[in-house]
Amino acid sequence: MTKRTSLFARIALAITLVFTAAATALRAYLMQNAYDFTNGFYTDDKLHSILRYSLIVFAVLAFTMAYIYIKERKSSNGLPETKVVTYVSFIPMCAFAGFLIYTFAKMLGYNRPGAATLVMCLFSIVAFFYFLTFTKKGNLGDSRAVLCSGSALVLLALVFGLYFNTSISYVNHSVILCYATCIFLMLSIVAEANGLLGRPHIRRYLACVPTAIVLSFTTSIPNIIYSITQGGAPITDFYYDIIILALGVFQLARLIAVCMTKPAEEV
Secondary structure (H helix, E strand, O other): OOOOHHHHHHHHHHHHHHHHHHHHHHHHHHHHHHOOOOOOEEHHHHHHHHHHHHHHHHHHHHHHHHHOOOOOOOOOOOOOOOEEEEEEEHHHHHHHHHHHHHHHHHHHHOOOHHHHHHHHHHHHHHHHHHHHHOOOOOOOOOHHHHHHHHHHHHHHHHHHHHOOOOOOOOOOOOHHHHHHHHHHHHHHHHHHHOOOOOOOOOHHHHHHHHHHHHHHHHHHHHHHHHHHHHOOOOOHHHHHHHHHHHHHHHHHHHHHHHHOOOOOOOO
């Protein structure tokens, strides 16, 4: 990673942290004071427009500036894995293990899970073992890239489960935001997998991860607060928000690790 790329990553991190705090606070306010849970709409159009367009502008600028500013010529050994990344990897690992336990507990209560939930459980096992690899030493080869895809496939199953859920309005604001969050998290995970395979990845990662972090926090934290205070899950199940938040925290740790890496040759 060159000094140019390192500088971009640090600027992106600083802006991401500020914007994440602002967007999360704004949506938390909307969820508590201007949200129609039954229909999934925000009742304050002005604040909703500010939130919506600011998120769109942020995503477009982050994506465009990364592809313009970062010149990627060759591959590297993947994204840096610091001790912080290793410690933080326990968060999504526990989240996926918890999802399996949570789903099994619901089954014991005669709450039959849907097909999407069962698929999420299957890929949660794969994702669990990927994050477990952060605690293991040695070269696991391309198998880590295969395991890395587990998180993306969990999110894909989540999106399909929400899309085909006939009890949810197709214009539900919380669900639409969840779709966008899953898309950017999946793009970040794909870039991460490319790094594990030794392919060019840093430019596409830095193009997607700032937005993925912003969206994951902006989606999950207000939803979790709403579920606790109001007793209803905006995207059908509060545990979906836990998975999204866990992946967002992990990607934030990844971005910090990239910023801490000493600049060297272009990757």
